Each structure stands twice: as C-alpha cells, then as structure tokens.
Amino acid sequence: MSIAQRAMGNRAFSLVYEKAWRPIFTRGFSLGGSSTADYDRALRAYLARPGDRRVLDIACGPGNYSRDAASGLTDEGRYVGLDFSAAMLAQASRDNRGERIAFVRGDAHRLPFADDTFDTVLCLAALYLIPDPLPVLDEMMRVCAPGGEIIVFTSARASVAALPGADLAAGLIGLRIFGRDELLSRLSALGADHREQTITGVGQYVHARKPKE
Template sequence: MSSIAQRLMGNPAFSQIYERLWRPAFTRGFSLGGSETADYDRALRAYLARPGDRLVLDIACGPGNYSEDAARGLTGDGRYVGLDFSASMLAEAQRAHRLPRIAYVRGDAHRLPVPDSTVDTVLCLAALYLIPDPLPVLDEMARVVKPGGELIVFTSVKASIAALPGAESVVGLSGLRIFGRREIVARLEALGMEHVEQTITGVGQYVHARRPHEERTDV
C-alpha cells in the first residue's frame, strides 16, 4: 500500500501547491524551526546556476523546484533533465518551467533511462526519503555520473528529535524515512565516490560527492 506522502505526490491538486506552500514549510521543519536548511538551499541554488556546459539530471524533480536554477548558467550543449515517477508533478513542472534547456521525462529512479557515465551533475533533493527501497537509487546515480562528475543529495538524517517516543510511528505512517548519520555517506564511499562531504542541518543532510576521474582497478 502506498504511503500518505506517495499518494500526495501523485495528486494533481497537491502538485500545484507543493512548491509554494508544502516545500517551504518542510524546509523549515528540517532545521527544527531554524534557518540552516534554507540558507544552505540558497547557496546550493547559486552553485547550480554557475556557468558551464553540463548535463544535469534531477531525480524525483517534482514540479521543477530546481529546474531554472540548474538551467540558468548552462552553456554550449548543456541541458537540464528532470525525472519523476509522478505524471501530475511532471505536468506541473512542464507548465511552470519553459526555458529552452529544460526537459522532463517520466521514469523510475531505480532504473534510470540513462547510459553509464554520461551525466555531469546528478541530483536527488528532498525526495530520497520518500522513495521505497532508496539506497539502490544511489547506486543508479553513481552509475550514470561521469568520471569527475558530481552527485548531490538532500535527505533526512537521524537527530535527537527522531528518537522521541512515537517518532518512528509517525515516520512510518507518512512514508518518510530517516537515514542513519552515516548511511548515505557509507553507501557512496562503498560505491567508490570520493570527496564525500556531509552537512547536517537539524534533521536534514546535504551530501556532495564526486566520482574519481580515474577508476582504480585491482592489480
């Protein structure tokens, strides 16, 4: 049975209010009422908007929250591609974001319709905690990113509030998963990613990693 969160993401009415109302409230919640997550989010958007000839793949892009930021600085053959399983979210994204370098595709994050080693920047922002069996999604992200390319994740992380009585029941009902402090980092390191950096903001975490330019092989 799908969770409350998964049913909401597939609701056409919810897809229209998600970016304006739900997501800002959720961002504040990740910082436990503080501004750390919002501050990091602003810095991330500025980073994504830097100039460059890049292919950017945004997994579980929703209604295109980061589309224009990621597409704004693209040069040459640079393209932004947003992928989501929800048809209603993609419809809202296509309606709201019409820049020429932006495209959207419906797909499964567990089986990305992308060849190996082809993406410069692969994102999964504020979505991994809602995806069933989420860790294999990191495997797919590592598969498609180019040598020297980057992988950026924003998701949940265990903090003291997550240990409060009843917290796990609420999480289970909502469908939101809380990851262990090193769960995401350890998975990326096991996949051979390097320069794995984790920034924790309340019950949220930003993780940035790169695929090595040269893959190491056993002699």
Template structure:
C-alpha cells in the first residue's frame, strides 16, 4: 500500500518517513496557521475535541451525513480525502473501495494523523502529512476527491480548489462539505468564525460559480443553515477521432 502511495507522488522522497504510521513530507518545518480554528486543530487538545465532536456533528448536520452517500466510490476506486483530520470519514471511504481500491488522507496536523492511524485498520488506507491545499500528486491521479470541513481553512481556498481539480481524473467526482454564510442568527456566527477563527465563509452561490468558471458543468449543491454540500464531475476528455 505504501508503494502505491509513493507511485502517485509527483516528487517522491528518496527516504520516505513512515515512522509514525503516516508519510511525513513536512518533518520539522514550521506550520503556518490561518487563524484560531486551525491553530486549535493543530494541537492535541483540539484534535481530541474534534474527534469526539464528530458523532454529535453528524447527527446535527444533514449535509455532513449525506457527503459519504453522494460519494460514488466503489471497489477499485482511488480516492483522495483532503483535510482528513482524525480519519473518521477516511476509514469509512476505505470500506467503500475494498478490497482493491486505495484511499489517501491528507492533513497537516500531527495529532490528527496520529489519531487517524490508530483508528484505521484497513490496509487500503494511507495518510500523508502535508499542506493539504497542495496535494503532492501527479495530475489526474484520483477517481474521486473528497473534502469535509477543510476548504474553509486554507489560506487561498480557490487556489486549493484548482489543485483538487488538477489531481482529479477526467470524469471523476469532487465532493465538498464546507460552511457558508447563513441568514438570520447564522449570519452572526458566520461573521465571528470569519473574523476571529480565520474561517472562510463562502457565499452560498460562490463555490458552484467557481466550479463552473473552471469548466465544471455538472454541479449540484445542497444548503442547510450555515453548511453546504457540493458535488461535481470533471468533464471527461473528449475522444479523438
């Protein structure tokens, strides 16, 4: 499985570091944070809180629960989970693609990835420590790209979106679960998260418009409260006669 991951990298390391159970492409380099929320997730307390809050969050948010239901991953699929956190959803995607598929989870947080490695028993799931907004893979590598509650934490979400589309194969599926600016009382929460937490709060029309501007024509969106679920398909390469 580790060899399969290395084969997907655009610049594989000469001496891969899997000593912690995940491939570390950062090592001791400093990690920049975009705000209070990401700083929390980078530490052990925040990672523990996040992992324990996921079951509650999944009951609270229909869009979160539906994200895996929309993902069309099957046996043999190669799936990238961007900003995988403690690996809760990554492991479940691994079950969808068994026995011959591969799931790669990306995250920058050491505590999150440590939890992910310990919580994942499937041999077809691997984790990589890297800036998840810059997937270190060859172009058009994955059958599906999945990202839950991560895009809003990247310094430049739309540059990250370009990267996610770059590594997605023609005809492949992109599934994004992110917050968006809510109305009424949700607008106040949105403002606080953006100003204090460093969280990008997307306008409900923003991500579908960004995808269409990038040539993605098959886009669906579901909005609930201050969350949204977007899935889209990268246009297959036209056949040449």
C-alpha cells in the first residue's frame, strides 16, 4: 500500500483533508496559479444546477463535492458517494447530511450498482491514487445511463509533470501521472462521445457522455 493510500485510510487525515491539505494540493496542480481552482468553482456551480438526476461520486473522500452535487437535485434526484476508506466515509457522513445524500463503501473496480443507473458519474481528484485505474473508467461507463455524463479530474503529463523523472517521483508516494491522451483514448474505446479535456497545469478535467440508445 502506498503512502497516499495509507493516508486516505487514516481518520486523523480525513479530518484535515478537505479544509487544509486538499486546497493546497489543488493549487499545486496549477503550479501555484489559479486555473484549477477557477475550473473547480465552475464545476461546483455546474453540479449544483437544478435537476432530477442520479449522481454517483466515486472515491468521494470526506464529501468534498457532496453538498454541491446534491443541492440542486429535484424530484427523485439522489446523490451517492462511494469510497473504499471507512475513515473518509465516516467524515463524509458527519459533514454532509440530507435526505437526498447517501454514502456507500465499495471498490471502484467493481461498483455495486446495476448498468445504466446514474445520470452523472464523477471521479474527482482520486483516479491517480487508485491502483489499476483504467478499469475504473470501464465501470463508470457501465453504470452511467445512456445520455448521461462522466466527469473526471486527475493528473496529466503536462508542464513539469512531463519532465524526465516525474513519473518516478510521483510513483514513490503512490501517485500516477496520466498521459494527455490516455483517458480520452480509453473513453473513446468505450464508446463515449462529446469528449472534452481541459489541462490546468499538471491536472486535467475530462467530460464525456454515454451515447443515447
């Protein structure tokens, strides 16, 4: 188990992750700039738009996006946060209460949901921590409903992360740096359309849709 994975399972770390460590880490993706934080604010506003949606947040951690994703839900809309870490889920449950919010412990490689269940499937600031991460995209597509969307924020081999030795340095603490076309190619092979990518420093936002039947 990597240093990063051990940290995610630590109760003390889950208490400071959202308010201290994660904001600093997010700014780091922009190499000290604001592009990642700016995109993150826009994404939160997008997730909070009104609508009858079923939302799955994979590797939700302590619920960083739970309130945003649940705040605009209407009718039968529901938000489900899934994480493998019991410590993170306990913190998420304490900080994010609501009749439309639920948390589930599970493995992102084998999501405990039926095909075509969710309208929005998220994996934000987590895919680079997950061992064998590309099959997680397969599962995201499987549980995404036709016409639904997949949104990912993760690392990108760009800027300083493209320099020699960057992959080795990241690997020492359990982080993976994804190639610029790696996620887009996988999603394309899975049949996703409307694939969009935004690079922010050494990070990338990817937005894709599952074709309608």
